[in-house]
Amino acid sequence: xxxxxxxxxxxxxxxxxxxxxxxxxxxxxxxxxxxxxxxxxxxxxxxxxxxxxxxxxxxxxxxxxxxxxxxxxxxxxxxxxxxxxxxxxxxxxxxxxxxxxxxxxxxxxxxxxxxxxxxxxxxxxxxxxxxxxxxxxxxxxxxxxxxxxxxxxxxxxxxxxxxxxxxxxxxxxxxxxxxxxxxxxxxxxxxxxxxxxxxxxxxxxxxxxxxxxxxxxxxxxxxxxxxxxxxxxxxxxxxxxxxxxxxxxxxxxxxxxxxxxxxxxxxxxxxxxxxxxxxxxxxxxxxxxxxxxxxxxxxxxxxxxxxxxxxxxxxxxxxxxxxxxxxxxxxxxxxxxxxxxxxxxxxxxxxxxxxxxxxxxxxxxxxxxxxxxxxxxxxxxxxxxxxxxxxxxxxxxxxxxxxxxxxxxxxxxxxxxxxxxxxxxxxxxxxxxxxxxxxxxxxxxxxxxxxxxxxxxxxxxxxxxxxxxxxxxxxxxxxxxxxxxxxxxxxxxxxxxxxxxxxxxxxxxxxxxxxxxxxxxxxxxxxxxxxxxxxxxxxxxxxxxxxxxxxxxxxx
Numbered sequence: 001x002x003x004x005x006x007x008x009x010x011x012x013x014x015x016x017x018x019x020x021x022x023x024x025x026x027x028x029x030x031x032x033x034x035x036x037x038x039x040x041x042x043x044x045x046x047x048x049x050x051x052x053x054x055x056x057x058x059x060x061x062x063x064x065x066x067x068x069x070x071x072x073x074x075x076x077x078x079x080x081x082x083x084x085x086x087x088x089x090x091x092x093x094x095x096x097x098x099x100x101x102x103x104x105x106x107x108x109x110x111x112x113x114x115x116x117x118x119x120x121x122x123x124x125x126x127x128x129x130x131x132x133x134x135x136x137x138x139x140x141x142x143x144x145x146x147x148x149x150x151x152x153x154x155x156x157x158x159x160x161x162x163x164x165x166x167x168x169x170x171x172x173x174x175x176x177x178x179x180x181x182x183x184x185x186x187x188x189x190x191x192x193x194x195x196x197x198x199x200x201x202x203x204x205x206x207x208x209x210x211x212x213x214x215x216x217x218x219x220x221x222x223x224x225x226x227x228x229x230x231x232x233x234x235x236x237x238x239x240x241x242x243x244x245x246x247x248x249x250x251x252x253x254x255x256x257x258x259x260x261x262x263x264x265x266x267x268x269x270x271x272x273x274x275x276x277x278x279x280x281x282x283x284x285x286x287x288x289x290x291x292x293x294x295x296x297x298x299x300x301x302x303x304x305x306x307x308x309x310x311x312x313x314x315x316x317x318x319x320x321x322x323x324x325x326x327x328x329x330x331x332x333x334x335x336x337x338x339x340x341x342x343x344x345x346x347x348x349x350x351x352x353x354x355x356x357x358x359x360x361x362x363x364x365x366x367x368x369x370x371x372x373x374x375x376x377x378x379x380x381x382x383x384x385x386x387x388x389x390x391x392x393x394x395x396x397x398x399x400x401x402x403x404x405x406x407x408x409x410x411x412x413x414x415x416x417x418x419x420x421x422x423x424x425x426x427x428x429x430x431x432x433x434x435x436x437x438x439x440x441x442x443x444x445x446x447x448x449x450x451x452x453x454x455x456x457x458x459x460x461x462x463x464x465x466x467x468x469x470x471x472x473x474x475x476x477x478x479x480x481x482x483x484x485x486x487x488x489x490x491x492x493x494x495x496x497x498x499x500x501x502x503x504x505x506x507x508x509x510x511x512x513x514x515x516x517x518x519x520x521x522x523x524x525x526x527x528x529x530x531x532x533x534x535x536x537x538x539x540x541x542x543x544x545x546x547x548x549x550x551x552x553x554x555x556x
Contacts, residue, residue, distance in 0.1 A: 016342030034180030044181035053282035057289025062189035066355020075324035077305025081229035095264035123446030132370040143359035144403030150352040192350040199347020200300035207307035254480025262429035291543035427453025430490035453490025
């Protein structure tokens with residue numbers, strides 16, 4: 001990520017800092033309040049599987065609504081225009097619906113504590129150990145991205161040294177997760193969801209007012225950037241040149257299928273929220289409830305990016321010190337009065353902390369239950385693993401501080417995140433999807449599918465793309481291609497290995513493969529869950545239809 005432009009210091013005063021202080025006090029208060037509910041390791045890692053669907057649903061969307069998304073997607077809007085909607089209506093909603101309706105029953109019925117643990121039940125120890133290591137490594141890298149981005153923004157906007165921002169944010173996340181476990185993280189994410197919206201909505205409304213409403217905005221951008229800037233699909237024909245560096249095929253396959261499904265269905269930082277739900281019905285509804293605000297959040301990050309492109313035409317141009325990453329900070333400086341400015345700064349910090357907390361809480365679960373308890377120190381009392389989980393949380397936060405400096409070597413945070421997803425999430429997704437839907441897939445095919453998918457994605461990115469063997473216009477386009485290559489390689493290798501190895505006995509696959517599920521008491525809805533508006537199927541299809549309707553104005 002490029003450093004933000006000089007001169008972006010916000011005119012904050014005592015009122016703004018008071019709002020920020022109140023937020024931090026409430027965050028710690030929630031952590032201490034959640035402490036009373038933590039008696040066992042299941043309470044610490046999965047909230048005792050006791051949370052209602054509306055809580056886990058809001059936490060699900062907030063865990064993804066980090067400041068890297070807010071800043072990064074606003075920057076994408078300023079750079080590419082309304083094409084940013086692809087990351088939401090194609091790159092999120094379908095996968096979230098698929099997770100809720102198709103994959104959550106497998107996860108929840110099997111009583112796994114983590115996503116990698118499913119691979120242990122479906123394949124073997126080698127697939128489980130490799131996926132656990134890959135996920136733990138990726139979680140720390142992504143948590144580091146949030147810390148690094150936070151340090152840059154806080155230094156530019158408030159004047160705090162980077163190390164102070166990193167230490168303060170890391171310390172608060174460490175305290176409230178260590179004390180209250182996942183419940184503390186989830187309830188804080190619910191709070192952070194509303195704080196983030198309280199920051200984005202005034203910025204969106206005042207931004208539109210500044211440019212004369214939607215008509216004024218579109219008229220200005222059409223003159224300066226052309227019609228395709230205001231069309232989701234403009235210029236995406238195969239062979240056509242466009243700033244995104246991707247055509248409709250790579251958008252649909254690379255982003256809409258491989259990257260999207262790879263992230264939303266296997267990323268434990270998200271799935272963990274659904275696994276903490278009180279029953280299977282609530283677990284299935286968690287990502288579906290989250291899909292509805294996700295449909296509309298794109299407007300709150302896209303419109304400020306478009307406004308910044310209209311108000312500051314020099315943004316991102318050669319010779320200018322304003323980068324696309326400056327879109328949100330520029331508008332905060334230009335439009336928000338004190339008080340509202342304090343809410344906006346608090347919203348950004350809340351977003352950073354939500355993104356970091358999601359990855360740290362998923363890291364401590366995977367490292368403790370899937371690596372330490374399974375392969376290093378076995379068969380200890382539950383209290384031991386509860387203490388170790390708190391210890392490894394501190395280690396995870398410290399490691400995130402270290403990996404924050406790795407993120408500094410990339411010019412764009414969103415591109416860096418998409419690169420990580422293509423390396424780690426996509427290979428895991430292909431193993432999951434084949435394992436869940438193909439009974440013949442052998443035990444050994446899982447680990448080799450992971451190895452092949454990860455290797456192929458890395459080779460495509462670092463060798464084929466970076467060495468110029470194939471001309472791919474942008475890093476983002478290269479990520480889409482790497483995701484497709486990783487998926488295909490993993491699938492081909494899994495099929496090939498399966499043909500030469502023995503299948504797992506079908507009796508051992510009950511409830512783990514589609515078509516073999518057995519009756520489960522958790523599938524019976526609790527009293528009140530049978531209402532039509534609580535139906536997962538209706539929620540899912542409703543989200544798909546609504547997202548499609550939202551797409552219509554941008555497809556013309």
